[in-house]
Amino acid sequence: MPDTYAYKVRDRGGNLISGTLVADNEGLVLQRLREQGLTPLEVGKQGRGFNIDLTKKKVKLKELSVFSRQFATMINSGLPILRALSILSDQTNNKELARVLGECRMDIEQGSSLSAAIQKHPKVFNNLFVSMVKSGETGGSLDSVLLRLADMIENEVKLRGKIKSAMTYPIAVVALVSLILSGMLLFVVPQFKSIYTQLGGSLPLPTRVLLMVSDVFKKYWYIVIIAVFGGRFFLRRWKATPAGREAIDAFKLRVPVFGSLFHKTALARFAGTLSMLLRSGVPILQALDIVSDTVNNKVISKAVNDVQASVREGESMAKPLGKHKVFPPMVVQMLAVGEETGQVDVMLEKVSMFYNQEVEASVDALTSLIEPLLIAVIGGAVGAAVIALYMPMFNIIKLIK
Structure with missing residues (x-):
């Protein structure tokens, strides 16, 4: 039976938006929000408080490694960066990584470079990662x-x-x-x-x-x-x-x-x-x-x-x-x-x-x-x-x- 879910998201302009959706489960809520170009921050059944905090879970090194390899494969295949980030954001099981990739995608849409976008998230992408990506952008070898x-x-x-x-x-x-x-x-x-x-x-x-x-x-x-x-x-x-x-x-x-x-x-x-x-x-x-x-x-x-x-x-x-x-x-x-x-x-x-x-x-x-x-x-x-x-x-x- 469908339930009512409350959510907090950020739109493409970075504005905070709250609302509710009726869906069978939380996964469908997240999918619908992302299809609208929104970045989910919190989702939970209405009346119970937000039982999923998408900003708390840390990104493990193994997850970052998988992201890097998949991102490289997509770029090498000719997929645009925005499309690649959208796919990776949807398929990852780590809600924090999905949130960060969504925000990076919005920054890039507004004219930011990839390195500048990920630099805003030092808890996920350290200085080494940012500098390497920046050098890849400059030299045209981002995939390698x-x-x-x-x-x-x-x-x-x-x-x-x-x-x-x-x-x-x-x-x-x-x-x-x-x-x-x-x-x-x-x-x-x-x-x-x-x-x-x-x-x-x-x-x-x-x-x-x-x-x-x-x-x-x-x-x-x-x-x-x-x-x-x-x-x-x-x-x-x-x-x-x-x-x-x-x-x-x-x-x-x-x-x-x-x-x-x-x-x-x-x-x-x-x-x-x-x-x-x-x-x-x-x-x-x-x-x-x-x-x-x-x-x-x-x-x-x-x-x-x-x-x-x-x-x-x-x-x-x-x-x-x-x-x-x-x-x-x-x-x-x-x-x-x-x-x-x-x-x-x-x-x-x-x-x-x-x-x-x-x-x-x-x-x-x-x-x-x-x-x-x-x-x-x-x-x-x-x-x-x-x-x-x-x-x-x-x-x-x-x-x-």
């Missing part, structure tokens, strides 16, 4: 630029997925062990304490330490919880400051086991992004500025800023890069060769490919190494607690014999 962006985003998604899979298991295991040890300290150890109190006599040092920790944890457990969440809150606040972010990023590059992985990932991102920008015709100073913003590590970003200052004064890129220990000699030498031969983009692409392969190898190695390592650590921690609990029992048995 969009394909490069799609490849880059897909590689980024793949890389993040590998790192996430490598870190998920140890984090889950550590969390589980923390719960087990907390349960022992709160419920198991106090039972043994009452037994040992009745028996009397002196207890071994490990047992006394374990009982003391249990008493403190049982008495002040709420302080432990407050300390954990409070520490997390202040860490986030500190990370939001420039000094805090730089210190945390520097620590991430040095942290045992995972530091090397983070370092190689950052280097692959730096080289790949800079190579793609230069190959697409983005000016070197602008390319370095974009890389500094998108490399996602303040230590490397600071080094890139130094390189940018050097290039602005007419010097090379390799020399200032070599002053920063975060860049291995191989990267510096490859960049120097690229500058000498006029093939900086090619050399950087090779560096990016090398470190992407290194990341994949590191993830595979970590995956095989972490499991036995965690088993040893967990077994040692739980085993030490159990031995500390039963040591007095062993002493009593010896005395009885």
Whole structure:
């Protein structure tokens, strides 16, 4: 049975319009509104409030990659940009992306360029994406630029997925062990304490330490919880400051086991992004500025800023890069060769490919190494607690014999 739906939309002039429509479902409402050239913002059954907020859902990297590849295919086939955006807006399942594409289409209809239109939506299209599209518009190679962006985003998604899979298991295991040890300290150890109190006599040092920790944890457990969440809150606040972010990023590059992985990932991102920008015709100073913003590590970003200052004064890129220990000699030498031969983009692409392969190898190695390592650590921690609990029992048995 048809229902009445309330909606909020923007027309081609950017004006906000509210109204109602009778339809069988929300999808038909959205379809009718878009057929009228309107950009839906909110839709919901009348009387229940707007139960769909089309402005809240984030656009995932995977969705942006699919959009870029499909957009490139349509442009390469000779489809006009406005028609392509209309089709992509209608077929996407992400309401936020549909809204953004609709607004971009309206801006282009009013005389704006594609790059200027997407620049108004930095939460979806970052500075790198905008600059690449702008270079594609200028050079008449928008389809090939969009394909490069799609490849880059897909590689980024793949890389993040590998790192996430490598870190998920140890984090889950550590969390589980923390719960087990907390349960022992709160419920198991106090039972043994009452037994040992009745028996009397002196207890071994490990047992006394374990009982003391249990008493403190049982008495002040709420302080432990407050300390954990409070520490997390202040860490986030500190990370939001420039000094805090730089210190945390520097620590991430040095942290045992995972530091090397983070370092190689950052280097692959730096080289790949800079190579793609230069190959697409983005000016070197602008390319370095974009890389500094998108490399996602303040230590490397600071080094890139130094390189940018050097290039602005007419010097090379390799020399200032070599002053920063975060860049291995191989990267510096490859960049120097690229500058000498006029093939900086090619050399950087090779560096990016090398470190992407290194990341994949590191993830595979970590995956095989972490499991036995965690088993040893967990077994040692739980085993030490159990031995500390039963040591007095062993002493009593010896005395009885």
